[in-house]
Amino acid sequence: MIVLVVTLAILAMLIVGYRMGVGKALSATGGQARILHSRPGYYGTYTALWCALPACALMALWLIVQPMVIAAMIRGGLPADIRAMPDEDFDLVMTAIRAIAGGTPPSNVEPYMEAAAARIGELEILGQWFMAPLVLIVALAGIYFAIRHIVPDLRARNKVESVVKILLIICSSIAILTTVGIVASVLFEAMNFFSIIPPQDFFFNPVWDPGFARAGEDHTQHDFGLLPLMWGTLFISFIAMCVAAPIGLMSAIYLSEYATSRVRSVAKPLLEILAGIPTVVYGFFALTTMGPFLNTFGDTLGLDIQASSALTAGLVMGIMIVPFVSSLSDDIISQVPQAMRDGSYGMGATRSETITKVVFPAALPGVVGGLLLAVSRAIGETMIVVMAVGAAANLTANPFESVTTVTVMIVKQLTGDNEFSSPQTLVAFALGLTLFVVTLCLNVVALYVVRRYREQYE
Amino acid sequence: MTATMTVESRSSAPAAMPAVDAVKMASRGTEVYYGEKRALHGIDIDVLEHEVLALIGPSGCGKSTFLRCLNRMNDTIDVARVTGEIFIDGKNIYDRDLDVVQLRARVGMVFQKPNPFPKSIFDNIAYGPRIHGLAEHKDELDAVVEKSLRGAGLWEEVKDRLPEPGTGLSGGQQQRLCIARAIAVSPEVILMDEPCSALDPIATAHVEELIDELRQDYTIVIVTHNMQQAARVSQKTAFFHLGDLVEHGATEEIFTNPRDERTQGYITGRYG
């Protein structure tokens, strides 16, 4: 509550500071804006930044440090026997106290806990009452400082722009750091897994049979083989690409070379609607329509096609990727300069000769890059396969049998009720890491190829 | 060839011409519309065999549009519509039964900006012969490539680097590669749309010399903004203005003694 009020107050002061900055800059030159080093608005922004940045930094710091200080104070106030507890139990007590203070008391509340929780509440309010005036004073001091410094020669624009640049750098490093954090956490858990199961038993084991975790059990009787899962993933992706590559490319060629602009303006958005369908919807299309259909269709041909076969998932996934392939290839084919086509038509080539012999070869590197991106999407796709394929980890080349994929098993192992530290759960991180590395490599190669292609025509 | 002409030549008096000046292509009442907008108003002109016809005129007057009519390149533009008649050896190229693929094999085109395909030098030249089935065997193809490159005056420079990409050549070399590519299918007429506008003076001189040599075997129509170039390479000149063919005739006539004052204004540099 107090935080909200303080924030609003800073906001108001920021606006006032802006006005004051502009006013000071103008009055310092007697109203002649041309003498100023920067345009008046920059002096306003300069003042506003001095008002808001230190105050906000102080507030953020305070809000981070305050709970730590309070925790330390609470700890000192607890009975001696509680303080003597081992670390793990003590952490549980602290969690319970925090829960009481937060208004969701656990079942076993003891009197000393309630006392501590009440004290937390008091301290928090006290802390915030200290913080509010301090922050506001800093904000005011910022304005005062900035206003005092405004003279016509002040390089306000350069200062504002360097602050903006720093803010932008901070934002982009947040994105990068998040990625690093995700990779690090997956890596960390995967290391835990590999300390229980040696890597060669994961990467080169043709059997997947993780079983269930039981206390005090020897894990070596279970099999955590990556191969059948990776095979399933690649197999389904391959089927998907067999569907998506020709259909996507042909429709891209039609759209970019044959379609009149009227057809194009209707067909392209329609194709892109396909890309907007949530994958879970494709999932139940596979589950309720495609699977049974292929099953009965197989019966009429005398083939035994399982409803949850690799074929089902591959076909549906292929349909999902079609718009991705086609819109990417369409962009790339349209980038081939018109001069190439004119040159070919001018030689008396027909439209199809022009496309197959000039336009498509010219676009090929980019198209290949686009297909690689599509493959990495297929490999990482989860929802369709979770719904459409079974959990049978078969190492089979028969598309009518069911296989399972890396992503399906990640979901299954993580949502199962195995203990978190068991290899049965941790294997999900090893699988995730493998998947991450594979798709990362594909993406890097694909982006490199596409970029090389772009440069060729720029 | 004049005997088979279905259209009488109006612009130049055929009787006064020597026999070699047979009419190769003729345009009668050609009009072009881009959507509603009329870009060419009834063009009547003849192109004589083994002659270079230069098309000049201020920007946007329809020179490229007319040139593109001669091998029906305007077909590739959705909004363009052509009416009137254009004849090659007396046959209307806009007839239903005329195959545009064969027409373009007979009437080749070189563009303003060099546009070699992103293929090897060899494949650039071999492209046309291959799609028209002109050379069946590798050695036939080799011979055609060499002949075309020699014809374009490029053979000595590139004979050792035929497998290298055509896009790796210099601008002037690329343009001569495009000319070689056009003559590889042995066309009868070559259309050139400002072929030297992207080239430096030396490369331009190369191409101009080449045009003069090519005249022995081909009929050439060239668009140019460069008056000296028109004077140097062409025997006939046509002046376009705002979609009209204002005046055409022997190059010398046009440049020394223009009949229309718009022509005079343009060639003396008063506007354009």
Ligand SMILES: Nc1ncnc2c1ncn2[C@@H]1O[C@H](COP(=O)(O)OP(=O)(O)OP(=O)(O)O)[C@@H](O)[C@H]1O
């Ligand atoms: N694809 C097109 N769509 C619509 N209008 C066009 C198109 N191409 C040309 N035009 C119009 O037709 C007219 C003649 O154009 P054209 O390209 O033939 O001129 P040009 O004489 O070759 O000019 P320049 O010397 O600048 O090349 C111009 O007014 C132009 O705007």
Ligand SMILES: [Mg+2]
């Ligand atoms: Mg032009």
